[in-house]
Amino acid sequence: MIKKITLLVFILLPFNAYGLIKVDITRGNLDPLPLAVSPLAIDNESKTKFDKILNKKDIGSEISIIIEKNLKTSGLFNPLNREAFLQKPDIANLKPRFEDWKLIKAQALITGKVNYVDEKLRVEFRLWDILAGREMMALAFTTVPTNWRRVGHIISDKVYERLTGEKGYFDTRIIYVAEEGPKTQRVKKLAIMDQDGFNNKFLTLGNELVLTPRFNKTSQMVTYLSYFKNLPRVYLLDIETGTQEVVGDFPGMTFAPRFSPDGKKIIMSFAKDGNSDIYTMDLDSRVVDRITNHPSIDTSPSYSPDGKFISFNSDRSGYQQIYVMESSGKNVKRISFGKGLYGTPVWSPRGDLIAFTKLHKGKFYIGVMRTDGSGERLLTENFYQEAPSWSPNGRVLIFYRETKTDNEGKGFSAKLWSIDLTGYNEREVKTPTDASDPSWSSLLSN
Amino acid sequence: MEFNKIVKNALLIIVACLALSACATKKAGTGQMQGDVYTGKDTVEYLASGVPDRVFFATNESVLTTASRETLRKQAAWLRKNSKINIVLEGHADERGTREYNLALGERRANAAKDYLMTYGVSSDRISVLSYGKERPVDSGSNPLSWSKNRRSVTVKAN
Numbered sequence: 001m002i003k004k005i006t007l008l009v010f011i012l013l014p015f016n017a018y019g020l021i022k023v024d025i026t027r028g029n030l031d032p033l034p035l036a037v038s039p040l041a042i043d044n045e046s047k048t049k050f051d052k053i054l055n056k057k058d059i060g061s062e063i064s065i066i067i068e069k070n071l072k073t074s075g076l077f078n079p080l081n082r083e084a085f086l087q088k089p090d091i092a093n094l095k096p097r098f099e100d101w102k103l104i105k106a107q108a109l110i111t112g113k114v115n116y117v118d119e120k121l122r123v124e125f126r127l128w129d130i131l132a133g134r135e136m137m138a139l140a141f142t143t144v145p146t147n148w149r150r151v152g153h154i155i156s157d158k159v160y161e162r163l164t165g166e167k168g169y170f171d172t173r174i175i176y177v178a179e180e181g182p183k184t185q186r187v188k189k190l191a192i193m194d195q196d197g198f199n200n201k202f203l204t205l206g207n208e209l210v211l212t213p214r215f216n217k218t219s220q221m222v223t224y225l226s227y228f229k230n231l232p233r234v235y236l237l238d239i240e241t242g243t244q245e246v247v248g249d250f251p252g253m254t255f256a257p258r259f260s261p262d263g264k265k266i267i268m269s270f271a272k273d274g275n276s277d278i279y280t281m282d283l284d285s286r287v288v289d290r291i292t293n294h295p296s297i298d299t300s301p302s303y304s305p306d307g308k309f310i311s312f313n314s315d316r317s318g319y320q321q322i323y324v325m326e327s328s329g330k331n332v333k334r335i336s337f338g339k340g341l342y343g344t345p346v347w348s349p350r351g352d353l354i355a356f357t358k359l360h361k362g363k364f365y366i367g368v369m370r371t372d373g374s375g376e377r378l379l380t381e382n383f384y385q386e387a388p389s390w391s392p393n394g395r396v397l398i399f400y401r402e403t404k405t406d407n408e409g410k411g412f413s414a415k416l417w418s419i420d421l422t423g424y425n426e427r428e429v430k431t432p433t434d435a436s437d438p439s440w441s442s443l444l445s446n
Numbered sequence: 447m448e449f450n451k452i453v454k455n456a457l458l459i460i461v462a463c464l465a466l467s468a469c470a471t472k473k474a475g476t477g478q479m480q481g482d483v484y485t486g487k488d489t490v491e492y493l494a495s496g497v498p499d500r501v502f503f504a505t506n507e508s509v510l511t512t513a514s515r516e517t518l519r520k521q522a523a524w525l526r527k528n529s530k531i532n533i534v535l536e537g538h539a540d541e542r543g544t545r546e547y548n549l550a551l552g553e554r555r556a557n558a559a560k561d562y563l564m565t566y567g568v569s570s571d572r573i574s575v576l577s578y579g580k581e582r583p584v585d586s587g588s589n590p591l592s593w594s595k596n597r598r599s600v601t602v603k604a605n
Contacts, residue, residue, distance in 0.1 A: 184584060269549075
């Protein structure tokens with residue numbers, strides 16, 4: 001399904017690091033960088049060809065709209081209104097007249113060109129520093145025309161990376177649970193979409209209840225909980241082929257699955273006789289290991305990115321709290337000591353933080369703490385929200401939020417939301433239906 | 447049927463108002479909970495005459511209350527008499543918890559009911575357990591009374 005995009009660097013002028021614009025993403029950015037995304041230039045012949053294939057009148061302009069939207073959504077950039085641009089796209093791409101762009105207060109400029117070459121889509125783009133008056137990067141891609149949205153995402157990632165110094169997260173997908181129907185009889189399906197909500201696709205039909213899909217960071221595999229034949233079990237799904245299989249042969253409910261960082265194991269809870277413990281299963285050898293052995297509820301396990309530690313939640317202290325242990329199950333330590341209940345710990349891809357859900361005095365919070373439990377920071381408070389999942393660069397969290405019903409039990413909805421690690425830039429991630437349990441993929445291209 | 451219920455509820459409200467005089471701040475529902483355990487009959491169905499199908503739990507708890515044990519003893523007696531019938535114990539949680547923890551909690555609640563039925567002579571081969579966590583509330587409200595109805599273990603005939 002995911003076709004390879006060939007990426008080749010075609011010009012990369014030497015540049016000096018100093019003096020060039022840089023965006024600091026470690027603080028809440030209240031003053032996003034103003035930049036201009038010039039529509040990508042396209043000749044008439046290419047225009048007609050792509051219109052025929054993709055049914056898009058001006059694919060150059062469409063790609064630049066994707067870039068604009070991505071950069072704006074990040075909260076770090078403020079794409080300027082294209083009505084104000086003085087220079088034509090094709091000329092700007094050759095050599096921008098920096099004074100013209102300065103005049104509209106752009107600090108960076110993205111230009112580019114789209115061509116139809118041997119039935120392929122060829123896109124080149126350049127990033128310019130307006131104040132320094134020079135080119136910062138130039139890249140070209142060739143791919144099948146149907147990949148045009150991904151080209152927009154990849155350009156967004158390259159610009160983000162060049163300007164912030166960290167990898168982007170735009171050429172990614174979200175797997176989630178699509179929800180419909182009344183709260184008492186909710187129909188749930190697995191669904192997948194691009195990070196910006198496009199290319200939505202349902203992966204199951206809704207005949208059985210499905211919950212908590214999670215991506216493998218290294219392949220197109222997903223693990224999730226399905227009530228197929230009314231037996232709640234952890235399943236593995238290959239989203240390329242659609243093949244599904246149950247994970248392991250457990251005589252009871254398995255749930256709360258996640259992959260190990262190398263993608264070779266699934267870690268999950270197994271519930272039997274009123275007790276839930278954490279187990280792993282190696283996907284090649286099918287060897288099952290018991291990791292915790294305690295009469296409490298142990299669930300929501302998540303590996304550290306180096307695979308050496310596991311965080312999970314347990315009520316062994318009497319209430320739900322977050323614990324960290326070695327991946328062997330040794331040296332279990334409680335790390336959450338604040339007021340309230342803590343659940344759904346997820347280790348940041350950068351390794352330094354654990355995101356969690358907290359319930360305190362009737363409110364739900366999404367927050368982060370360091371892996372020893374220090375430095376707790378609550379990012380957002382609401383009536384009900386849970387289950388954060390990290391963007392692959394560890395800068396943004398996606399989660400779901402449910403609204404309270406009125407006295408008649410009406411007005412319920414479930415939606416995906418995202419928020420920056422800084423606590424700023426909270427926004428709804430639009431989905432065609434109600435949605436829950438989001439999981440963010442790693443970057444599809446690098 | 448519906449109309450009768452409404453009249454009954456209205457009468458209850460009037461009675462409650464007379465008793466409390468602070469009518470405006472009290473809801474009809476508050477009398478249906480003890481602590482935060484549901485004690486009403488609104489959603490209860492019956493396995494047989496006089497044998498309720500469900501028991502209710504306090505928030506985050508899987509301990510059986512006195513009323514729950516009484517209900518389960520009735521179920522056990524009925525199951526001993528009807529030895530061909532197998533059951534599924536469906537454990538549920540309210541919406542005020544994380545999804546995965548609630549799956550475990552539902553399993554724990556259903557097993558609390560299972561253990562009790564077993565001590566009253568129902569063979570474990572006749573009982574299976576299924577947790578729905580918070581996925582199948584019986585009342586879709588977001589208020590303490592609705593939540594109390596949803597924290598339950600329901601005994602369902604499997605054959």
